[in-house]
Amino acid sequence: MGPGRQPKVRCATCGTGLCCTKVQDLDVVLGGTTILENVNLHIHCGELTAIIGANGAGKSTLLKALVGEVQHGGSISYLDEKDLHTNKPLMGYVPQKLEIDGTSPTSVYDLFAAALSNRPVWLSHSPKVREEARKGLAGVRGEHLLDRRLGALSGGEVQRVLLALALQPVPDLLLLDEPVSGIDQEGLKMFYAMVSAIREEYDLSIILVSHDLDMVARYADRVVFLENRTVQAVGPPQEVFGNPAVVERFGMGWVRDFAAGGGPDADAL
Ligand SMILES: Nc1ncnc2c1ncn2[C@@H]1O[C@H](COP(=O)(O)OP(=O)(O)OP(=O)(O)O)[C@@H](O)[C@H]1O
16 A cells, blocks of 8 residues: 555445445446446455456446446445545546557657646646656556657557556546457566556555456456346455356366365466
């Protein structure tokens, strides 16, 4: 946890941390189709919660509902240290993909300048803004990307830049939609290592949509399994990966081994 964010108030329901997010009876209807229904979740502060499920299960839609990008029924409430209930936690969001015009002259620094300063991006900025941008990128091992054009970045580099931006300033809730394409295995490992480091450093909730069960087993504190439009299982990885519905969905031998205490081979990750 970061030095400036010491827990003072504990969530009355779970007692695990400073803040938490409660999702109650959430549903989402898009284009006349019910995508999510009756979703109930309690997201704990200081934890990395991974959302897993088959393609089309509604994982990205759940993140979009949390961030307010799609309308939903039910309620999402947030408990924080100041007033105990607020509907406006500070959110950081990294989408699954971002359409970037490959020919655009916009640089990574332009993005940071827009986020960090009140001045129009085409005007010059103080060295302080540049230094803050450099520091932010250094946190995701991306210092060298500062003056690169956005359109010239690889998928993994874009994700790192977006992750650094999502931490300006450090949010209460960090929502990450893992990209399904454009990132190689090394890039994915680096992404998870960075997310894990962020969880260690700051007292915030991280909600991560993931397609990589090995990484989830290794890094997540809590796993949410979505299927048939709702939450089918929630709990620590050990518990959720032992759930018959999860074993059936993913059909992976190690899921059972993991539940039995074996776990994925760390060297293979
Ligand atoms: N705007 C929309 N209008 C209608 N249906 C939509 C809309 N957006 C998403 N959907 C549908 O909602 C369902 C859930 O989509 P979502 O992207 O949330 O799934 P997901 O679990 O994140 O999938 P993936 O693992 O493939 O990324 C899909 O069937 C998708 O086609």
